[in-house]
Each structure stands twice: as C-alpha cells, then as structure tokens.
Amino acid sequence: xxxxxxxxxxxxxxxxxxxxxxxxxxxxxxxxxxxxxxxxxxxxxxxxxxxxxxxxxxxxxxxxxxxxxxxxxxxxxxxxxxxxxxxxxxxxxxxxxxxxxxxxxxxxxxxxxxxxxxxxxxxxxxxxxxxxxxxxxxxxxxxxxxxxxxxxxxxxxxxxxxxxxxxxxxxxxxxxxxxxxxxxxxxxxxxxxxxxxxxxxxxxxxxxxxxxxxxxxxxxxxxxxxxxxxxxxxxxxxxxxxxxxxxxxxxxxxxxxxxxxxxxxxxxxxxxxxxxxxxxxxxxxxxxxxxxxxxxxxxxxxxxxxxxxxxxxxxxxxxxxxxxxxxxxxxxxxxxxxxxxxxxxxxxxxxxxxxxxxxxxxxxxxxxxxxxxxxxxxxxxxxxxxxxxxxxxxxxxxxxxxxxxxxxxxxxxxxxxxxxxxxxxxxxxxxxxxxxxxxxxxxxxxxxxxxxxxxxxxxxxxxxxxxxxxxxxxxxxxxxx
Amino acid sequence: xxxxxxxxxxxxxxxxxxxxxxxxxxxxxxxxxxxxxxxxxxxxxxxxxxxxxxxxxxxxxxxxxxxxxxxxxxxxxxxxxxxxxxxxxxxxxxxxxxxxxxxxxxxxxxxxxxxxxxxxxxxxxxxxxxxxxxxxxxxxxxxxxxxxxxxxxxxxxxxxxxxxxxxxxxxxxxxxxxxxxxxxxxxxxxxxxxxxxxxxxxxxxxxxxxxxxxxxxxxxxxxxxxxxxxxxxxxxxxxxxxxxxxxxxxxxxxxxxxxxxxxxxxxxxxxxxxxxxxxxxxxxxxxxxxxxxxxxxxxxxxxxxxxxxxxxxxxxxxxxxxxxxxxxxxxxxxxxxxxxxxxxxxxxxxxxxxxxxxxxxxxxxxxxxxxxxxxxxxxxxxxxxxxxxxxxxxxxxxxxxxxxxxxxxxxxxxxxxxxxxxxxxxxxxxxxxxxxxxxxxxxxxxxxxxxxxxxxxxxxxxxxxxx
Ligand SMILES: [Zn+2]
Numbered sequence: 024x025x026x027x028x029x030x031x032x033x034x035x036x037x038x039x040x041x042x043x044x045x046x047x048x049x050x051x052x053x054x055x056x057x058x059x060x061x062x063x064x065x066x067x068x069x070x071x072x073x074x075x076x077x078x079x080x081x082x083x084x085x086x087x088x089x090x091x092x093x094x095x096x097x098x099x100x101x102x103x104x105x106x107x108x109x110x111x112x113x114x115x116x117x118x119x120x121x122x123x124x125x126x127x128x129x130x131x132x133x134x135x136x137x138x139x140x141x142x143x144x145x146x147x148x149x150x151x152x153x154x155x156x157x158x159x160x161x162x163x164x165x166x167x168x169x170x171x172x173x174x175x176x177x178x179x180x181x182x183x184x185x186x187x188x189x190x191x192x193x194x195x196x197x198x199x200x201x202x203x204x205x206x207x208x209x210x211x212x213x214x215x216x217x218x219x220x221x222x223x224x225x226x227x228x229x230x231x232x233x234x235x236x237x238x239x240x241x242x243x244x245x246x247x248x249x250x251x252x253x254x255x256x257x258x259x260x261x262x263x264x265x266x267x268x269x270x271x272x273x274x275x276x277x278x279x280x281x282x283x284x285x286x287x288x289x290x291x292x293x294x295x296x297x298x299x300x301x302x303x304x305x306x307x308x309x310x311x312x313x314x315x316x317x318x319x320x321x322x323x324x325x326x327x328x329x330x331x332x333x334x335x336x337x338x339x340x341x342x343x344x345x346x347x348x349x350x351x352x353x354x355x356x357x358x359x360x361x362x363x364x365x366x367x368x369x370x371x372x373x374x375x376x377x378x379x380x381x382x383x384x385x386x387x388x389x390x391x392x393x394x395x396x397x398x399x400x401x402x403x404x405x406x407x408x409x410x411x412x413x414x415x416x417x418x419x420x421x422x423x424x425x426x427x428x429x430x431x432x433x434x435x436x437x438x439x440x441x442x443x444x445x446x447x448x449x450x451x452x453x454x455x456x457x458x459x460x461x462x463x464x465x466x467x468x469x470x471x472x473x474x475x476x477x478x479x480x481x482x483x484x485x486x487x488x489x490x491x492x493x494x495x496x497x498x499x500x501x502x503x504x
Numbered sequence: 505x506x507x508x509x510x511x512x513x514x515x516x517x518x519x520x521x522x523x524x525x526x527x528x529x530x531x532x533x534x535x536x537x538x539x540x541x542x543x544x545x546x547x548x549x550x551x552x553x554x555x556x557x558x559x560x561x562x563x564x565x566x567x568x569x570x571x572x573x574x575x576x577x578x579x580x581x582x583x584x585x586x587x588x589x590x591x592x593x594x595x596x597x598x599x600x601x602x603x604x605x606x607x608x609x610x611x612x613x614x615x616x617x618x619x620x621x622x623x624x625x626x627x628x629x630x631x632x633x634x635x636x637x638x639x640x641x642x643x644x645x646x647x648x649x650x651x652x653x654x655x656x657x658x659x660x661x662x663x664x665x666x667x668x669x670x671x672x673x674x675x676x677x678x679x680x681x682x683x684x685x686x687x688x689x690x691x692x693x694x695x696x697x698x699x700x701x702x703x704x705x706x707x708x709x710x711x712x713x714x715x716x717x718x719x720x721x722x723x724x725x726x727x728x729x730x731x732x733x734x735x736x737x738x739x740x741x742x743x744x745x746x747x748x749x750x751x752x753x754x755x756x757x758x759x760x761x762x763x764x765x766x767x768x769x770x771x772x773x774x775x776x777x778x779x780x781x782x783x784x785x786x787x788x789x790x791x792x793x794x795x796x797x798x799x800x801x802x803x804x805x806x807x808x809x810x811x812x813x814x815x816x817x818x819x820x821x822x823x824x825x826x827x828x829x830x831x832x833x834x835x836x837x838x839x840x841x842x843x844x845x846x847x848x849x850x851x852x853x854x855x856x857x858x859x860x861x862x863x864x865x866x867x868x869x870x871x872x873x874x875x876x877x878x879x880x881x882x883x884x885x886x887x888x889x890x891x892x893x894x895x896x897x898x899x900x901x902x903x904x905x906x907x908x909x910x911x912x913x914x915x916x917x918x919x920x921x922x923x924x925x926x927x928x929x930x931x932x933x934x935x936x937x938x939x940x941x942x943x944x945x946x947x948x949x950x951x952x953x954x955x956x957x958x959x960x961x962x963x964x965x966x967x968x969x970x971x
Contacts, residue, residue, distance in 0.1 A: 104549045117548065124542050126549060225548040230774025258551050259776050336771060340583050343592035344546050387769045396771070 026050050027501075030095055030189045030243040037083070037093040044083075044094030048076035048138055051096045055140065055187045058504060063162045064172075064181035066101045067109055068141040075138050082136075090136030091250060097132065098188040100176050101142040102149055103234065104223040105129050108139075112225050113157035114147045116345045116371040126223020127258065128192060128234055128251045135250050140188050143178025147373045148342060149194055149227045150334075151175050152202050152445055155436050156375040163432070164207060165504045167469055170429040173206030175199040179237045180207035185504050190243055192251070194224055196232035197330050198424070198449025201461035204237050205424035205473025208463040208499060210490070211237045212244040215480045216456035217262040219248075220255035226341040228334035231453040241462060241491040245269035248483065267484060275488045278312030280418040282489075285477075287323035288422035288448045296467035297423045304464055304474045305421065307496045308489075318413050318420070322406035323451055327443055329406070330450040331379075332386045332399035339383020342376065378439065407455045414479040419489050422448045424461035424473035448475060458483045460490045463499055471499075506729055507709075508671060509663035511699045514682055515629060515654050516561050517689045522653035523628045524552035524595065531650035532692065536634075544653035546590035551775050554579075558655040559606065559779055561687045562626040564789050565657055566607025568685055568796065569621050576780050577626075578604040579773040584766060587647050588631040596627035596658075598770050604778075606657075612681075614674045620662035629654040651694075657687075663701065663709075668722040668729075671700070675718050683822045684797050691855040702728045707735075707742030712756050714748045724749045728756050800825055808837035814845050823858055824848075830865030836872035843871055847886045851893045862896025863889075870899040883955030884908040908956060914965070917949075917957060921965055924948045935970055942966060 024046055028036070036042045052072055059065050069075075079094035081087075099105060102112045104122035106129075111117045125133065132139075146156035154162045154177030162177040164170040165185040172181045176193025180203030183191050193200040195213035204211020213235040224234055236247035249270060254263045282305075289301055305315045345351060351371045372380065386395035413420060425445060435442050452459035457480055461473040474493065478486035519529040525543035528534070542550040559577070566573050580598040597605040607624030631652040637643040659678070665671045675698065679690035690696040698721050703709040712728055715721045732742050747756040795803075797819050804815035818824050824844050832840040848868075852858045871888060874880045880888065880903065888902050902908060924945060925932050935942040942963070949962050 102549075110548065112548070120548060122549065123547070124549075222551050223549040226551075226775075229551075230772075257553055259554055260774070336769070337774070340581050340593050340769070340771070343583060343585065344548075344590065346585065346592060348587055349590070384769070387771055389767045389769075392769075 024050050026054060026186050028189070029240045030238060031240070031246055033095055033189050034091065034093045040083075044076040044079045044138070045073060048072050048094060048096055048140070051140060051186070051188060054185070058185055059187060061163065061168060062165060062181050062185055062187075063160055064098070064143050064178040064185065064187055065141040066111060066113065066144050066159055066178070069108075069139050072096070072138050072140050079136055079138070090134055092132065092135040092137035094136055094138050095190065096140045096188045097137050098141055098143045098179060098182040098191040099129070099139050100145050100149075100179050100191070100193045102145060102194060102225040102227075103128065103192060104225070105139060105142070108142065110142065110225065111159075112148045113145045113154075113159055114372065114376070115158045116351050120350065122223070124223065127220035127255045129223060131251050137250075143176075143182050143191060145178055145193075145199075146175035147376050148225070148338070149175040149196055149199055149232075150338065150375050150379055152198065152442065153430075153432075153436070154178065154203075155432060156373055158373050161432055164429055165502050166208065166429070166466075166471055169431050170470065171206065171432050173203030173425070173429065175203075176211075176237065177203045180204050180209050180211065183207070183209045183237045183239060184502055189239065190247055191237045192234055192247075193237050194227075194232055195235050195449075195453065196228050196334060197446050197453050199232075200235040200237060201424050201449050201459060201473070201475060202445075204461045204463075205475075206429040206471060208466070208471035208473070208502065209237050209239060210241055210244050210460065210462050210494075211235065211424075211473070212248070212460040212487075213452060213458060214248060214252065214483055215262075215458040216453075217260050218252045218264060218458070218481070218483060220251075220253075220258040220261050222255055222257035226337075228337040229341060230337060231333070231456070233453075241460070241487060241494045242270065242273060244460065244490075245273055245487045248487075262481070264481070269484055269487055272484075273488055273491045276311060277308065277489045277492045280313045280489065281416065282308055282313050282315045283318035283413055283417035283420045284315055285323065285420050285422045285448075285451075286317050286319045287321065288426070292444070293423065293426040294428055296428065296465070297426055297472055300465040300467070300472045301421070301423045301474060304493060308421070308493060311492050311496070315421070316417075318417065320406065320409045320413060320451070322402055322409050323447070325402045326406055326450050326454060327447050329399035329402035330446065330454060331382070331443060332395050333403065333454070335379045335383035336387040336396055337383070338376075338379050339387075342372075342380060345372075347371070375439075403454045406451060410451065410455045410457065411479075418478070418482075418485060420477040422475050422477075424448060424475040428467060428470045428472065452477050456480055458486050460486055462490050462494050462497070464493075464497055466499060469503070505705050506666050507663035507703050508665035508667075508725055509701045510659075510661045510665070510671065510674070511701075512659040512661075512675070512678065513629075513697045514657050514659065514688050514690065515692075515695045516558055516657060516687050517692055517695050518687050519555065519557055519561060519655055521555055523555050523558050523626070523655040524653055527653065529654055531654060534650050536646070536648040536650060539650040540652070544590065545649050552595060552773070554776050554779065555655065558626060559781070560785075560789055561685075562606040562624065562655075562657050563781055563786070564685055564793055565659075565682065565687060566610065566624045567786070567790065567793065568681055569607065569610040569612050569624065569659070571607035571610030571621055571624055572603065573607060573781060573786060574603045574605075575782065576604065576778045577606055578778050579776045580770050581773050583769040586630065587645065588633050588652070590631065590649060590652050594628060594630065595773050595776070597625035599623060600770060612674065612677065614670060614677060617664075617670065619664045619674055622660040622662055624660070625658045627656050627658060628652070629656045663703065668725045671725060672718070672722055675721075677820075680797060680820045680822070684794055684820075684825075686794055686822075700725050700728075702732065704729065704732045704736060704742070707732050708744035710742065710744065711746045712749055713746060713759070714751075716749075716751055720749060720751065720754075723754055724756060727754070731756065804837075804841065808832070808834075808841070810838055810841045814841050817845050817849075823852070827863075827865055827868060831868035831872070833869070836869065836876060839872035839875055840868050843868060843885065843889070847889050848893075851890060857893075861893045863893050864896070867892045867899060874899060874903075878958055878960075879903070880908050881955055881957070881959060883950070887955075914961070917961060917965055920949055920952050920957070921962070921969055924952065925969060932970060939967075942970070
C-alpha cells in the first residue's frame with residue numbers, strides 16, 4: 024500500500040473502497056515505528072488509532088454517515104489540546120498535563136472522522152524555529168537528519184514530510200508553520216487571524232498566532248481549512264467566513280493578478296540559492312499571467328524586533344500561570360514559602376522560554392515600556408498601514424519563506440540573535456494578521472526551499488488559488504528517507 | 505480639609521454566569537472548587553468568552569451614575585502573582601488609550617453634595633483564599649476558585665468625601681441604586697467591598713485596603729483620620745503608603761509588601777476584541793433600565809399623595825418598592841405604603857428574614873383592603889402580618905383562626921363601653937370637661953377587645969354615652 028498519497032487522495036480511495044482506513048492507519052503506524060526513533064517527530068502516539076480506523080471502516084461498510092476525513096491520519100502539534108491526552112508543549116512544566124477538553128479544531132476534525140495518530144514535537148511552548156528547544160530533544164529533518172526541520176511546528180512538518188501522517192496541524196506565531204514547512208518541503212499555511220479558532224491552543228502570543236495546516240499539497244491545505252475554519256463561540260476573536268468552500272475553484276489560476284515582491288525580504292543576508300529560487304518563482308508566476316513588481320515595506324526592517332518584544336510581553340503573561348502552585352512538580356507543603364516556591368518551579372522552563380519570560384517581564388514594565396513595548400506596537404500598526412496600502416495595489420505579495428537554507432542541528436542554538444533574524448520574512452503576516460502560505464519550491468544541495476505568498480485579510484481563497492497555480496509549476500524529488 | 509476617596513467593588517450577583525465562562529455567577533452555594541471550568545481556572549488553551557450581559561449591566565450602572573459611556577470598550581491584563589488568581593493576571597479595564605472602560609466621569613448626589621465618579625470598570629473577581637490551622641505555624645492556605653471570574657464592577661470616586669458619615673450615606677445610596685437596577689444584591693456576603701484613600705490637609709494620600717465590611721470601612725476611615733491628625737499635630741510627616749485594616753485590632757497597619765511598587769505591566773487583552781457599545785445599544789439599555797429611585801419617590805408622592813418621608817423609605821429599598829408596586833391599587837396605595845413602612849419593616853429587617861418571609865403582595869392587598877373596609881383594625885393587621893410573614897396563610901383564614909375580626913357590632917361594643925365607663929369614673933369625668941382626653945377611654949376599650957374594636961365606631965359611641 025502506498026502511504027505517500029495526499030489527504031484528498033486518501034479520502035477518495037477510502038470512499039471508493041480501494042483501500043481501507045484500517046490498512047492505511049496500520050501502515051502509517053508502522054512507518055512511525057520504523058523511522059521515528061530517528062526523526063523524533065512524535066512526543067506521544069495514539070495506540071488506539073488502528074481500532075478507531077476499524078470502527079470507521081465498519082461505519083463505511085454499514086452505510087453509516089461518515090465524515091469528510093474517512094479516518095485520515097493526522098498529527099497534532101503538542102500545544103493543541105486533545106481530551107484525555109497529554110499536551111506537553113514540549114515542556115517539562117506540562118509533562119503531566121492531560122487536557123480535560125478538546126480544542127475546537129480537534130472537535131471539528133473528530134466530527135469529520137479524522138484519526139489523530141499522535142502529538143508532535145515543537146520548540147518548548149512554540150518558542151523557536153528549529154525544535155531544538157524542545158525539552159524532549161530536537162526533531163530531525165527527513166531531507167538530511169543532520170539538519171533542523173525548522174520550527175516551532177517541526178514535528179508537524181517532519182511527520183507530513185516523512186509519511187507518518189497525511190496532514191498535520193501546527194500553530195504559527197511568527198512563522199512556526201511556514202518555516203518548518205519550508206525546511207521540510209511541505210505546504211504550510213497560516214490562515215487570516217481569526218479564521219480558525221484558537222480555543223484549545225496553548226497560548227504563546229495570543230494576539231498574533233493562528234492554528235494552520237501542514238500538508239503535502241495546496242489542495243490539502245484548502246481541504247483542511249474547510250474543516251477547521253469558522254466562527255467559534257469559544258474564541259471571541261474568530262470571524263465568520265460564511266462557510267466558504269476553499270477547495271471550490273482552487274484551479275482558477277492567477278491570470279491578471281498583481282503580485283508585489285517585498286523588497287526588504289530579498290535583500291541583505293539572503294542565501295543565493297534562495298534568491299534564485301524566488302526569482303524563478305516570480306518568472307513562473309508571470310508566465311501564468313500575473314504581473315510582478317517590487318514593493319517596499321520599510322517597517323519590515325523593524326518587524327523582527329517588534330515581533331520579539333510583543334511576543335515576549337504576551338508570553339510573559341500567558342505563561343505566568345505555570346507557577347508550580349498549579350503546574351510543574353509537586354512540592355511538600357512543609358516549609359512552603361511562595362517566592363521560593365515559584366523560583367524553583369520556574370526552573371522547569373528551558374533556556375529559550377526563560378529568556379523570553381525575562382524579556383517579557385522587562386519590555387512592558389513601567390519605565391521601559393516606552394522604549395520597547397509601546398514602540399513595538401507602533402511598528403506593528405505602521406506595518407499594518409503599509410501592508411494595507413500595498414494591498415490597494417497588489418492582490419498578493421511574494422517572498423522566500425525563509426532567507427536561508429536549513430541549518431545543522433546545534434549550529435545556531437547558542438546564537439539567539441541570528442536565530443531571531445531568520446524570522447524576518449514570516450513575522451509580517453502575524454503582526455498584520457494576514458494569511459500566508461509556504462509552498463515547496465526547490466531543493467538546493469539536498470535541502471528544501473519554500474516560497475511564501477501573502478494575501479490580504481480574508482482573501483485566503485485567493486491565496487490558495489495562487490499557491491495552487493504556482494505549485495503546479497513545480498516538480499521536486501522525493502524525500503530521501 | 506480631609507479628603508476621602510473610595511474604590512468600590514460590586515459583584516454583578518444578578519447575572520446568570522461568570523464574566524468569561526458559563527459557570528454560575530452565584531458561587532455561594534457550591535462546595536469549594538465545584539463551580540469551575542477550564543476557562544475560569546485558566547487551564548492551558550482556554551480562552552475568555554465575554555459575557556455580553558455583564559457588559560450591558562455594567563453599562564447600565566455607568567448610565568445610572570451619570571457617567572460618560574464610550575463608543576467602544578477594551579479589556580486589559582493586569583499582571584501579578586497571587587495564588588487566588590488562576591492565570592496570574594486579571595482581566596480588567598484601564599483607560600490607557602482614552603476612555604475605554606464601561607464608564608467615564610460621572611456624578612452621584614448625596615443629599616446636596618456632589619460626589620464625582622472617576623471611572624467604572626468591569627473585571628473578574630479572583631478566587632478566595634481560606635486560611636486554616638490552629639497556629640501561625642500550622643497555617644494552611646486553601647484556595648477556592650468558585651468565585652474566580654465572577655463579574656465585578658469597580659467604581660472609583662474622586663476624593664470628595666470629608667468625613668465617614670458622607671461615605672456611609674454614599675454607600676447606602678449606591679447600594680440601593682445597584683439593587684434597584686437589579687444588577688446586584690449588596691446584602692450578599694462579599695458582594696460589595698470598598699477600599700478607601702484618606703488624606704488630611706498638609707499630608708500625603710494613604711490607601712486603606714482589606715476592609716471587610718462597610719461598617720469597618722467607616723471605622724477604618726475614622727481611625728486613619730485620627731492617626732494622621734495626631735501625626736500632623738506632632739509635625740511628623742504623613743507618608744504616602746498603603747495600609748491594611750487589621751480586623752481584629754481595628755486599626756490600620758502599614759503594609760509590609762510594597763504594593764505601590766508593583767508593576768502590573770498592563771497591556772490589551774488580545775483574546776477579547778474591543779466591544780462596540782453604539783447609541784442603539786445604549787438607547788435599548790436605557791429603555792430596559794428600571795425606574796430610578798428618585799423618580800419612584802416623586803411618583804409615589806405626586807400620584808398617591810404619600811408623605812415624602814414614607815415615599816423615601818419605600819422607594820430606596822427595592823424589596824419594599826417591589827412589594828408596593830405589586831400590591832397597591834390607586835385606592836389602597838397610601839394604606840399599603842403605611843403597612844410596609846410602619847408594620848412590615850421590623851419583621852423583615854435582615855436578609856435572612858426577607859428570604860424566609862412567606863408574604864406575597866396579595867397579602868398586603870388583602871390587609872389594606874380589609875382595613876379600609878373596616879374588617880380589621882390596624883392593630884389586628886399588624887398581628888396578622890406577623891403570622892403571614894411566618895406562615896404565608898391567607899388573611900381571611902387568620903381572621904377566623906386568631907379571631908381578628910373587628911368588633912363592630914353596636915350592641916356588643918356598647919356593652920364593653922358601658923363596663924369601661926363603670927370602671928373608669930374619673931376618666932369619664934375628665935373626658936366630659938376635656939373631650940381630648942377621651943382617647944384614654946378608647947384605649948381601654950381597645951384593651952378589652954384585644955385591639956379589635958372598630959376605632960371610629962368606638963369613639964362615636966363613647967362620645968354619645970358621655971355627653
Ligand atoms: Zn468557569
């Protein structure tokens with residue numbers, strides 16, 4: 024049986040009876056057994072997956088009502104809650120946190136008969152872009168296991184890329200879906216802020232992050248969005264999408280569309296192979312009838328700084344609850360003293376989380392907010408104005424997803440500033456709430472390169488149409504696993 | 505001049521659910537930590553789900569206190585660590601970007617005095633800490649999150665009070681107002697709390713926290729004024745600080761924790777989008793607002809000719825005015841008002857008594873009508889009321905059961921009058937020369953009839969007999 028098929032292909036085959044969900048899930052679990060010791064995409068495995076698939080097959084045979092997923096194997100980033108399942112955020116702090124409820128996206132996927140094969144790795148609390156900051160060890164890039172898979176949704180990208188599932192849900196705070204998608208040669212899509220409910224996603228920087236799918240194809244990403252998008256009474260920031268069908272007309276093409284090439288994202292520091300891939304993509308888009316033109320968003324220069332200040336501030340608040348009174352390890356109540364208690368408990372955080380928590384205590388504090396936090400908010404609103412202006416002229420914007428190629432595990436872990444700068448092309452979509460997608464575009468020296476497209480808010484359909492058109496021009500080698 | 509300002513916290517106890525989840529706003533009947541859910545205990549991944557009703561009620565309060573109400577309101581995070589705070593931040597409001605709290609500046613009149621309201625904000629109540637243990641050494645702190653997330657309105661005043669008496673009057677008026685708006689039941693334990701700040705001429709502002717009751721608030725302010733005056737008279741500077749009210753010793757004590765140094769790192773709560781409160785919504789709320797106390801009072805006076813003092817008492821207490829509204833007719837209004845303010849008040853003067861009272865508006869109606877039609881005397885009415893509050897029995901049943909019916913049979917009454925005249929020759933003589941003293945004899949007749957003699961008939965018959 025071929026497990027290297029797309030999500031939509033899977034649903035078609037199970038529906039037609041040419042494969043059974045049980046066989047496919049069993050094969051997928053076998054794949055995980057075989058290769059995940061090496062890749063370490065998974066933090067926990069659903070040992071009932073095959074049984075669940077069998078139930079779905081029964082339902083299909085008996086002619087019962089069946090959801091759109093037909094038992095599709097999906098992996099879930101371990102910062103999204105599945106009821107009665109450990110949700111660790113790849114942190115020692117939540118080592119034993121068993122979620123008592125389902126995230127809205129999980130509820131929706133369960134209703135559509137998806138099967139969750141397991142929870143996948145991430146940088147601790149989604150802070151990082153390499154999964155090296157996972158408290159349970161890094162995931163490895165299936166294209167070359169000496170290299171990082173990107174992050175923070177590294178486990179999601181690895182599991183999709185290495186056929187340990189057909190699709191995955193990650194979360195994207197500053198590129199956390201798109202970055203690993205780019206590094207592992209999968210599609211990674213961050214929807215418009217508010218399009219997908221965050222209820223059940225453990226917050227890192229709640230004002231800018233979104234749950235998004237990582238898939239093998241753009242169509243699969245649209246399919247996933249169909250399943251998870253929409254208004255949710257449990258998340259007041261969600262917006263009504265009127266049950267939009269993102270798959271419908273996905274092949275509309277991009278003829279006559281205007282595409283802006285973001286100048287600040289193809290400049291200094293970009294790897295030559297990334298630049299040439301980007302140029303190639305631009306000419307392909309022009310070949311499909313789009314017109315491309317450079318556009319400057321000069322606030323992009325400050326976007327990473329603003330991003331880190333805003334995310335640190337929100338993280339400092341969102342993670343404040345992990346104080347060991349309620350999470351972390353158990354202490355004897357003997358000799359209890361509140362401050363020392365907290366001090367000990369906080370040692371459960373890894374170095375990157377600690378770094379951002381400290382930063383988050385500083386940048387919005389009285390006396391410093393003016394120089395940091397308030398300034399970052401100004402950059403954010405100016406950036407939004409600039410990108411909105413750009414969308415008056417352009418339908419879409421384009422850039423490489425990441426300015427560099429995947430790097431080696433351990434290569435940059437002690438250089439946080441360099442690591443931060445890698446986010447330069449992805450954070451803009453988060454700070455402005457715009458939808459953005461990374462599609463696999465090229466392989467250079469055996470390492471993947473992704474191209475990013477950005478659309479205006481709620482223009483997700485157009486974004487997916489353009490990504491679909493571009494994807495059709497690409498033919499890539501298979502992942503060497 | 506002494507300046508006192510207040511920060512009042514009032515729970516919106518009349519709401520069905522908490523501010524950000526569907527747990528009960530009325531947490532009081534629950535076993536500890538059973539009125540909780542992933543949202544109000546801040547479990548990872550949970551998000552606040554704003555209770556629109558709370559926004560509406562808080563806006564009503566703002567309008568009732570003549571506060572400006574903004575077009576849009578925003579919520580902020582106040583970050584601090586405390587075991588009763590599940591998320592280690594409180595979702596509250598702040599006017600960081602212009603007026604984005606439910607209420608801006610307003611005014612509440614206390615008699616002739618204007619008290620300026622600084623702002624009104626909507627926020628979540630933390631959980632409750634319960635200290636248990638016999639000694640300092642064995643002290644255990646227990647946390648009950650049943651209260652966490654209860655909708656709370658904070659009302660901040662300018663330092664416009666000059667003495668504790670004004671504070672007390674203000675709080676009375678305010679709690680009546682909140683009760684009348686049907687947003688809160690201030691008599692519930694912990695439903696209304698207040699902190700105060702006090703400064704005297706030439707001194708700095710001192711905040712007093714941790715005051716358990718309004719009664720103690722008055723004491724605390726009093727203590728603080730005296731303390732500051734005594735420092736001042738000895739030329740000792742009064743430093744700006746936060747002091748805690750020591751409930752046991754009834755004094756204020758300087759806080760060891762430097763709360764004024766706390767940096768709350770306020771920022772916008774991204775999980776709750778700004779809430780638009782347009783003119784349409786405001787008009788709708790205005791139309792839904794219960795009639796104000798002062799308008800009720802005016803109506804009672806002008807429509808029913810009820811004396812101002814009675815109307816005042818009746819209108820300012822929602823329990824009484826609701827009873828009145830349901831019981832009165834145009835004909836018996838004055839009588840119903842009288843029964844409530846003279847006879848009923850003593851019977852239902854506590855929350856517990858009100859709750860256990862079996863009295864229905866229909867009872868009051870019956871009583872008033874029976875008095876007006878001379879079926880029973882006021883005195884009997886009072887006795888009946890006592891029984892009704894206890895048992896909820898019908899008045900007609902009680903009249904026969906307790907033999908409360910008026911003695912209005914002329915011959916029966918005449919017999920009694922004659923025996924009184926025989927027993928009280930001196931008083932009779934006196935009444936003959938001064939008719940005003942005849943009331944003594946009426947009283948005697950009443951005594952003999954256990955208050956059931958028709959007073960008017962008694963007087964008429966007595967007069968005839970004597971003259
Ligand atoms: Zn709750």
